[in-house]
Amino acid sequence: MIKQGQSLWSDAWRRLKKDRIAMVCLGLVVLFTLLAVYGEVVYFYHHAKDITPAYQKINLDLAYQAPGAAHWMGTDGLGRDVMQRLVQGVRIAYKVGIITSLIAIPIGVLLGCLAGFYGGKVDDFVVWLYSTFASMPGLLFILAIAMVVPENGLLGVYLGIGLTTWVGLCRLVRGEVLKHKEQTYVQAAKALGLGSGRIMFKHILPNILHVIIVTFTLRFPAAVGTEVIMSYLGIGVQGEPSWGLMIDSARMRLWQGMWWEMTFVTLALFLLVLAFNLLGDALRDALDPRLDD
C-alpha cells in the first residue's frame, strides 16, 4: 500500500515510535542532553563570574559521606558533591562527543563524496588515505596524537579521536555516493547542466543523510568511552571533573568500601553509552526503507 504525503523522516519517526525500547533510549538521550546543557550553564556562570563552583570546592570535613539527604550521591575524598561532579562529567562527555564529531564527520563526508563522485585519481587517493588511517593501531594511535599535541588536556583528546574516526564514515559515504551516482535523479541533474558541487551536496547528500545520522549516534558513545579511558590514563582532561578522572579517584577508595562514586559514575557511563547504542540501532532500522513492513 502506498501512503501519500509521507516523507522519509516522518515515516522513520512513525517506525521509531513503535519501538518502545528506542523511545526509552531517546528519553534518556534527551535527559542527558539537558544535564549537559545545565552543566554548561553552571560552568559558564562560575567561569564568567570567576568564582569556584561547588563541584570544585574542597571541604575535607565533608569527605567520604555516604549518599544521604544532603548529598544524594555522597561526597568524594575532597568533600565535593558526587552528583554535581557527575553532571559536569556529562558536560565533558558531550563536549567530546560533539566536537570530535565536528572534526570527523566533515572529513569523512567530504572525502567520501569526492571519492565516490569523481572516481579515478581522486578515488584512488582517498582510498589510499583511509586504508592508511585504518591500518593504524586504534587506541595507541589516538594516544600518540594526544601526546604530540603541544597543549595537554582536551585539545589532544579532540584531535586524537576526531582525526582517527572519520575512516568508517568515509567508506560508507563513498559506497552510498557510488550507488546514487548512477540513479536517474542524478543523471537528470547532470543533464540540466548543474555543477558537480551542487549535485554532490544539494542532491546526493540529503539522500544519504541517514547514514550520517546513524554514524553520529553510534560514534558518540565510542568517543565518550575513549575519552574516559584517556582521562583515566592522565592524557585527557585535567582539573575538571571528567568521568575518567572520577573513576581514577574512586577506584582505590572502592577497596575501602566507599562504593558510591564508582557506582554512580559507572551507572551514568553505562546508561549514556547504552542509550546511544540502542538508539543508533533503532535509527538504522527506522531509516532504512528496505526493511519496511
Add this chain to the structure above:
Amino acid sequence: MLKYILKRTVQMVPTVIGVILLTFVLFNIVPNDLAAIALGKNVTLEMLENFDQQRGLNKPLFLGTRAKNRAYEDHNLADGAGRWRAWSNAVYSAATATLTIQPGAAINPLAFPLKDGEYEWTATYRGQGNLAGTELDAADWQTEKVRFQTMGEAGFATAGNPLEIKALKLRRITTNPFDSQLFFYFKQLMRGDLGFSEYFKQPVSRLLLDGIPASLSLTIPIFIIGVVVSISLSLVCAFFRNTFIDRFLVVIAVALMSINYLIYIVAGQYLLAYKQGLFPVWGYESWRYLVLPVLIGVVSGLGSNIRFYRTVMLDEMYKEYVRTAFAKGVSKPRVLFVHVLKNAMIPIITNVVIAIPFLYTGSLLLENFFGIPGLGYLGINAILSSDIDVVRALVLIGALLFVVANLLTDICYAVADPRVKLK
C-alpha cells in the same frame, strides 16, 4: 594463485608507504619541538641538539641544503630581546624591534660550540661591524648571507661604529639535498633500527623483543577463547532465532558492548580478585595471574563479536541453499553446523585474521592494570613518559602488521572462495 598473491602484495606497497609517511608526519612534522617533549623542561640547548642529531631532526624536513641549529634558534626580534638580554653592550629596542650592538663589542650569540661543518648567517643589518669574519657596512637596511666554518670566529665584532640588527638566523649548510629527515627515517627503517628509548636507555628493538612473550601469553588465550565462545553463542542465536534465548543473548550482547573497558577491569579486579579472592590482583608470576585478565578480555570483546557473528549467520540463513537443505529434510543442527558455518567462513576469516595484529600490541589497559610486562604496558608508559621512539615503533609495527594481516585475509579468501581470484 601465486600471481594473485603477487598482485595483492604489490597493491600493499602504497599503504605501507602511507603508514610510514603518516608516522613521519605525526612524529616529525606535527610536534614543533619533539626533543622538548621527550626530554622535558630542565635541559640545555646542547642536549636538545644532540637529541636532534641522533634522530636526524636537525636536517631539512623533505629536501634542501639548509638546516636549523639550536645554537641560535630562529627568533623574531619583534617578540622581545630573547637571548640577547645576556649582553649589556647589545641594546634592544622594542619600539623598532631592533638590536644595536654598541661600538667596541665582541659578542658570540651561539648557545654552544657548533659541530664541524659549514654554517651560514642571514642578517638584516645597518651600520658597521664584523660578523663571522666578514665585514658588514651599510648605511641603509641590507640583508646579507655570511658563510663561515666552525673553526673560525662565529660572532659579531664592532669597532668605532654601532651595528643595528633587525633579523638574524643561523643555518647549517648540508651538501646533499636528499640528506633530510624523511630519508634519514627511511634509511633507519631499512637498517631495521627502531630508535633508542630515552627512558630505558636501551634500543627499542630490545624492549620490543622483551615485551612480546608476555603480550602473547595474554592475547592468544583471549583471542582463541573469544573466537570459540562467540561463534558458538552466535550459532545458538541462529539456532533459536526469534525465540526468547536469541533475544536474551542479543540484549546481553548490547549491554556487554556498552560497558566501558575500564569498568570491566576495575570491577573484575575488585569483585573477583579482591572481594572473592579467586585470583591474584596484580603481577605476572604464574599462569594463575593470567586467568583474570584473560577472562576480562574475553568478556569485554564478547558483545560486539556475538552481534557480528550472529548477523553473519543470519545472512546465510536466508540463502537458497539453506532452504534447499531443509527441504531435503536435513536436520537443523546439520544445516547450521555443516552447511551454514562453512559458508559463513569468509566473513569469519576476515574478522579473525584482522584481529591478529592486535595480539601483538597486546592490550594496553589490561597489561597496565594487571602489571603484565608486555608491549601494552610498555606503550602506555612510553606515552606517559613521552618516550617518542618507543611510541613510534609500536605504532609503526602495529600498522604494518595490520597491512600484512589484510593481505593474509585476502589470500585466505582466495583459498576459501576461488571466485575471488578472478575479480
